[in-house]
Each structure stands twice: as structure tokens, then as C-alpha cells.
Amino acid sequence: MKSFAVVLALALLVAIAVGSAIVVDTTEYAVVTRFGRPVRTYTTPGLRFRIPFVDQIVRLDARLLMTEPPAAEYLTLDKKNVVARTFLTWRLEDPLRYLQTVQLRDAAEARLAAVTSSEIGAAFGSVPFDALVSTEADKMRLGAIIDQVEQRVRDTAAREYGVKLVSLRVERLAFPQQNEASVFQRMRAERQRIAKQFRSEGEEQSLKIRAEADRERARILAEADRKASEIRGQAEAEAARIYADALAADPDFYRFVRTLEAYDKIIDKDTTVILPADSPLMRGLLGGSGAGAAR
Amino acid sequence: MLALAGVLAYLAFGFYTVPATSLAVTRVFGVIVDARVPPGVHWWWPRPIGRVDRAEVTRTFTMPVGYLAIEDARGIRPDPSIASWLTGDTNILQLRARVNYRIADPASYLFGSERPAEILRYVAGSAFTETASALPVDDLLTSGRLALIERVRVRTQEVLDRWGVGLQVLTVNLESVEPPSLVMAAFQDVQNARADRERLISEAEAYANGLVPVARGEAERKANEALTFQDQRLNRARGDAGRFTKLAAEHRRAPDLLERRLYLETAERVLPRVRRYVLDPGGDGALPIRIIE
Numbered sequence: 235m236k237s238f239a240v241v242l243a244l245a246l247l248v249a250i251a252v253g254s255a256i257v258v259d260t261t262e263y264a265v266v267t268r269f270g271r272p273v274r275t276y277t278t279p280g281l282r283f284r285i286p287f288v289d290q291i292v293r294l295d296a297r298l299l300m301t302e303p304p305a306a307e308y309l310t311l312d313k314k315n316v317v318a319r320t321f322l323t324w325r326l327e328d329p330l331r332y333l334q335t336v337q338l339r340d341a342a343e344a345r346l347a348a349v350t351s352s353e354i355g356a357a358f359g360s361v362p363f364d365a366l367v368s369t370e371a372d373k374m375r376l377g378a379i380i381d382q383v384e385q386r387v388r389d390t391a392a393r394e395y396g397v398k399l400v401s402l403r404v405e406r407l408a409f410p411q412q413n414e415a416s417v418f419q420r421m422r423a424e425r426q427r428i429a430k431q432f433r434s435e436g437e438e439q440s441l442k443i444r445a446e447a448d449r450e451r452a453r454i455l456a457e458a459d460r461k462a463s464e465i466r467g468q469a470e471a472e473a474a475r476i477y478a479d480a481l482a483a484d485p486d487f488y489r490f491v492r493t494l495e496a497y498d499k500i501i502d503k504d505t506t507v508i509l510p511a512d513s514p515l516m517r518g519l520l521g522g523s524g525a526g527a528a529r
Numbered sequence: 530m531l532a533l534a535g536v537l538a539y540l541a542f543g544f545y546t547v548p549a550t551s552l553a554v555t556r557v558f559g560v561i562v563d564a565r566v567p568p569g570v571h572w573w574w575p576r577p578i579g580r581v582d583r584a585e586v587t588r589t590f591t592m593p594v595g596y597l598a599i600e601d602a603r604g605i606r607p608d609p610s611i612a613s614w615l616t617g618d619t620n621i622l623q624l625r626a627r628v629n630y631r632i633a634d635p636a637s638y639l640f641g642s643e644r645p646a647e648i649l650r651y652v653a654g655s656a657f658t659e660t661a662s663a664l665p666v667d668d669l670l671t672s673g674r675l676a677l678i679e680r681v682r683v684r685t686q687e688v689l690d691r692w693g694v695g696l697q698v699l700t701v702n703l704e705s706v707e708p709p710s711l712v713m714a715a716f717q718d719v720q721n722a723r724a725d726r727e728r729l730i731s732e733a734e735a736y737a738n739g740l741v742p743v744a745r746g747e748a749e750r751k752a753n754e755a756l757t758f759q760d761q762r763l764n765r766a767r768g769d770a771g772r773f774t775k776l777a778a779e780h781r782r783a784p785d786l787l788e789r790r791l792y793l794e795t796a797e798r799v800l801p802r803v804r805r806y807v808l809d810p811g812g813d814g815a816l817p818i819r820i821i822e
Contacts, residue, residue, distance in 0.1 A: 257558045257559045258559050259559035260556065260560065260561055260640050261640045279559035279560045279561075280558055280560050281558040281559075297640065297641060297642050297643050298643065298648070298692055298693070298694070299642070300642070300647060300651065305610060319610070321651045321655070323642075323692060367615050367616075367617060367619055368617055368663065369618050369664065369665045371663070374662075376659060376662060377659060400692055401688070401692070403652070403655040404655055404658055404659075405651050405654045405655045405658060406610070406614070406654060406655075406658050407615045407662055408609070408610065408613060408615060409615070409619075409621070414609075414621075417620075417621060418621075418709065421620050421712045422715040424620075425712070425716055426715060426718070428719050428722070429715075429719045429722035430722070431722075432722035432723050432725065433726060435726050436722075436725055436726030436727070436728070436729035436730060439726070439729065439730045440729040440730055440732065440733035443733035443734055443737050444733050444737065446737065447740045447741055448740070450737075450740075450744070451740050451741060451743075451744035454741070454744040454745055454748045455744055455747060455748060455751075457748065458747065458749075458751040458752060459751060461751075461752055461755065462751045462752060462754065462755035463755075464755075465752070465755035465759050466755055466759065466762075468759065469755075469758060469759035469762040469763060470762065472759075472762075472763055473762045473765070473766035474766075476763070476766040476767055476770045477766055477770055479770065480769075480770030480774050481770075481773060483774065483777050484780060487776075487780045487784070487788075488773065488777075491776065494791055494792065494795040497795055497799050498795055498798060498799055501799045501800075501802060501803060502803075503803065503804055505802075505803050507800065507803045
């Protein structure tokens with residue numbers, strides 16, 4: 235009977251010990267509420283205690299959480315529609331405020347999404363489309379715009395919901411579905427223009443290369459002709475000098491020899507030769523007196 | 530006695546193994562005690578006091594970007610909202626990439642965030658968006674691809690580190706970047722046009738390469754001809770000059786004799802060719818022979 239009482243007392247002690255001990259995991263925060271009123275918040279992990287059966291524990295996720303609001307359509311300053319899909323990462327910072335304002339994860343995400351959507355709407359509505367999408371570095375401000383939105387949402391989230399917004403980023407930008415056909419039409423037209431440009435560039439380059447080659451050829455040949463003429467000219471001059479040097483010794487005799495050579499060349503079978511009877515040749519043949527002259 | 534057996538039985542549950550591919554994280558009452566328990570057999574407090582979690586640190590995981598692994602396996606084309614990106618010059622491109630990553634820090638991976646892999650997917654997607662919306666479509670289709678994936682890798686890693694997600698991006702593989710199927714033909718025609726341009730240019734170059742060397746050869750030939758002419762002309766001149774010099778020396782010795790001989794020799798050579806002769810008894814022309822026609 236006595237030992238039964240001891241066992242009972244021990245069991246009761248163990249039950250109280252187990253009931254009063256709470257483990258706060260590294261992934262969570264714990265808020266102790268007494269009759270529905272929060273009395274203590276544990277934001278670091280470890281073994282904690284409570285008054286059993288009186289204190290209730292509310293556990294909240296302490297990890298980095300991600301929320302992906304559905305993609306939404308926005309209007310830029312220059313009245314262009316753009317679809318943006320965002321995502322937010324956040325963690326609980328002030329568990330008490332969180333419990334007081336949103337209580338449930340779904341509610342928190344819905345409110346963050348709503349704030350994000352309205353802030354992006356305001357931010358996109360005050361910039362032209364090419365501030366979001368542009369190849370020109372001085373126009374492109376997507377990063378800065380999102381940073382601004384992030385900061386505003388961060389302020390609101392911390393103030394209103396006890397949530398620390400870690401980041402807000404744009405996961406995707408797109409055109410609305412109904413604009414797609416016209417975008418494709420524009421892309422096609424642009425490609426046709428580029429293709430045409432490539433082809434005419436090819437033509438142009440080709441003509442240029444051919445013309446240059448033709449010109450180069452003409453230049454090379456003309457220069458060759460010039461050089462050849464020079465060489466021939468020099469040769470003629472040199473030859474003339476050689477002749478002149480040699481002939482200067484006896485110009486009269488040269489004239490005589492050259493005349494004979496000319497006869498050799500000029501006279502052919504169709505030539506009529508008139509020989510004077512008293513020519514040295516004839517004299518020898520006809521009169522005999524010329525024989526002396528011929529010798 | 531019974532209590533002791535109970536305690537021993539409880540403690541015996543504490544033995545656990547860590548596979549060679551993994552590291553384990555041990556906790557006691559929710560507090561991380563050892564964040565990197567190496568592979569092997571170990572003992573740790575069993576629940577509810579302690580907990581052991583393992584993470585495969587040597588494995589390379591893959592996260593698809595631009596499509597969903599499940600849909601892809603079934604051959605379903607991904608929805609444009611997943612597959613399409615806007616380029617800086619407001620074209621639409623469809624992009625498929627795989628981010629290969631591994632668990633770098635088991636404790637951060639296990640306890641730091643709710644959905645680490647999904648976070649990675651969204652961060653990589655936003656890195657693609659930020660990069661692509663500043664680049665022209667032609668860059669993204671050609672030369673900009675390396676820069677794109679490098680930027681995405683660096684940016685993704687930077688963000689993951691800053692948020693303590695515990696993942697390390699190993700590589701980003703760009704599987705494909707292509708225009709939407711409806712405008713594919715127009716893009717291919719640009720490729721064809723570019724090829725046409727190259728073809729036209731190389732044809733023209735071939736023409737030029739055929740023409741100019743031939744012209745050079747021709748120039749060389751002309752130069753050689755001129756040099757040959759020079760050679761011949763000079764040699765003839767020298768020959769003639771030499772001959773004349775010798776003849777003139779002869780002439781100095783016996784002028785009349787030589788002149789007569791030369792005259793007669795020429796007459797011998799020339800006159801037999803001629804068919805018609807006319808004798809002019811009263812000829813008194815300046816030249817000994819008068820030529821008609």
C-alpha cells in the first residue's frame with residue numbers, strides 16, 4: 235500500500251515534469267499563453283518550462299519562408315501592360331505582433347501579397363516601360379525600382395505584421411497573353427528586317443571585294459606595263475648609245491653600210507629597178523671599162 | 530531494476546549511422562550541438578531529448594529552370610509563364626536551364642529555410658529575368674549565353690549565401706535558348722541570311738583570290754618580256770656595234786676597196802630577187818639605184 239503511494243507520487247512527478255517541460259526547436263519560436271494571453275516568448279531554442287495544464291504553447295515557424303503571389307498585370311507610365319511574377323522571402327521577427335495581427339500563415343501571405351501588388355502597381359505606374367526592360371544601361375532601372383518596392387514592403391511588414399521581409403524580387407516579366415500575337419508580329423517583322431539587312435550587306439561586301447580585286451588587277455597590270463615600257467625605253471636608249479659610240483668612229487661609212495642594208499630589206503620581187511647604164515655595176519657588165527672601178 | 534532496464538533500452542536507441550555520402554546534425558532539446566557529424570556509427574540522445582538529421586552532402590542535385598521536371602518527363606511542353614523570358618529589346622525567348630547544386634551547410638539546409646530548393650529555383654529565375662531584360666535577343670541567342678549563365682550562377686550564389694539557405698550552386702547549364710515556335714521560322718531565316726552573307730563574301734573573296742595572283746603572274750610575265758627585250762636589244766646593239774667597229778677598222782685600211790666589195794655583195798644579194806630591170810642610159814640620179822614602188 236505504501237509502495238503503491240510512492241509509485242503514484244513518482245508517476246505524478248514525472249507527469250508534471252514532462253508536462254511542464256517544453257522543447258523549443260531551432261526552427262521555431264514559442265509563445266506561452268496563459269488563459270489566451272501571451273506571457274512569454276521564446277525566440278532561441280532549448281528546454282523551457284511552463285505551468286502544466288495552465289499555459290498553452292503556440293509554435294511559430296522561425297525559418298526563412300517563401301511566398302509566391304500569383305503573377306499580376308500592371309500598367310506602366312506609358313500605358314503598356316506588363317505581367318510580373320514576384321516572390322518574397324521573409325521570416326518572423328516579432329512573434330507577438332504577428333500573433334496579434336495575422337495569426338495564421340495564410341493570412342500573413344495574403345497580406346504580404348496584397349502589399350506587394352499595390353506597391354509594384356504604384357512603382358511600375360510611375361516609370362516608362364523601358365525602365366523595366368531595356369538594352370540601354372542608363373534607362374534600365376529594374377533593380378533599383380524593385381529595391382524601392384522591397385524597402386516599402388519591408389517597412390510595412392515590420393510595422394504591421396511583425397514580419398522581417400528578407401527580399402522581394404521579380405521572378406519573371408512577361409507580356410499579357412492577349413498582347414502575345416502582336417508581339418510575335420513585331421518580332422517577325424524585326425527578323426525580316428535583319429535578314430534583309432544581312433543579305434544586302436552580303437551583296438554590298440561582295441561587290442566591293444570584286445571591284446577592289448578588279449581595280450587591283452588593273453593597277454598591277456598598268457604598273458607592269460609602265461615598268462616594261464621603262465625597261466624597253468632604257469634598253470633602246472642604251473642600245474642607241476652603244477650604236478652612237480660605235481658609229482661615231484666613222485659616220486659616213488656607217489651611212490653607206492646602212493644604206494646597203496636598207497636596199498637588202500626594201501627590194502623584193504615586185505620591185506622595178508632602174509639601173510643607169512653608167513652605174514659601176516653596169517659599167518663592168520656592159521662596157522668593160524667599169525671593171526677597174528669594180529675592183 | 531525495471532527502471533534501469535528501461536533506461537538502458539532507451540539509451541540503446543541512440544546508436545545511428547551516417548552514410549558515406551552524408552553528414553549529420555545532432556540536436557538536444559532543439560539546440561544544434563554538432564552541425565557536421567562525419568560518416569560512421571555514432572551515438573546520440575534518442576528522442577525526445579535528442580534528434581539526428583542527415584543531409585546528403587556529396588550528391589549533386591539538379592533544379593530545372595524554365596520547365597518542370599515532372600511535365601518534362603511526360604513530354605508536356607511547359608507553360609509560357611514558366612518557359613518564357615523577356616529580353617531587353619522586348620522579344621520573347623524560351624529558355625531551359627538546369628542549376629546543379631549541392632548541400633554546402635547541412636544545418637542551414639535542414640533548419641534555415643522552409644523550401645531551400647524552391648528558393649533556389651526562384652532566385653535563379655529572377656537572376657535570369659534581371660540579366661535577360663537588359664540584353665538584346667541576339668546576344669542571348671549567341672555570344673551572351675556564357676555571360677548570362679555566369680551572371681546567374683554568381684547572382685544566385687550570392688543571394689543564397691546572404692539568406693543562409695545552405696546550398697552551393699555548382700554549375701548552371703543552359704540547355705536551350707530559343708524563340709517561341711510561332712516565330713522560329715523568322716529567326717531561322719536570319720540565320721540563313723547570315724549564312725548567305727558569308728557565302729556571298731567568300732565567293733567574292735574567291736573571285737579576288739583568283740584574279741589578283743593571276744594579274745601578278747601577268748605582271749611578272751610582262752616584266753620578263755621587257756627584260757628579255759632589253760637583253761636582246763642590248764646584245765644586238767653590242768653585236769652590231771662590234772661588227773661595225775671591226776668593219777670600220779677594215780674601212781680605214783682600204784676604204785674604196787671595202788665599199789665596192791660591200792656594194793657589189795649587196796647587189797648580188799638583192800638584184801636576183803628583182804624581176805623587172807630598167808636600164809637608164811642617161812641616168813644621172815643621185816643614188817646609184819633608183820627604186821620604183
